[in-house]
Amino acid sequence: MVLTLKLNAREEIQTQRAHIEAQYEVLAMEEAALKILCTHPAVEKKYDGDGGSYYDPPTYWINWTCPDCGKRWTTPQ
Numbered sequence: 214m215v216l217t218l219k220l221n222a223r224e225e226i227q228t229q230r231a232h233i234e235a236q237y238e239v240l241a242m243e244e245a246a247l248k249i250l251c252t253h254p255a256v257e258k259k260y261d262g263d264g265g266s267y268y269d270p271p272t273y274w275i276n277w278t279c280p281d282c283g284k285r286w287t288t289p290q
């Protein structure tokens with residue numbers, strides 16, 4: 214009986230998880246489409262970089278963040 218209950222609980226959790234993951238996939242596609250449609254009119258620009266090391270020269274880049282759609286990306290300076 215205990216084993217049966219555990220199996221049922223597992224099946225229920227697996228079903229719920231599959232349902233949640235399917236919803237997440239739809240939401241992720243909608244979010245991706247939104248980021249493509251947005252023209253990022255209020256994009257925030259932040260200069261960043263690291264000091265490099267003995268082997269690597271310093272690297273500088275710009276962090277871009279759109280407060281409207283949430284897209285984040287970087288470009289070299």
Ligand SMILES: [Zn+2]
Nearest residue numbers: 251253279282
């Ligand atoms: Zn945007």
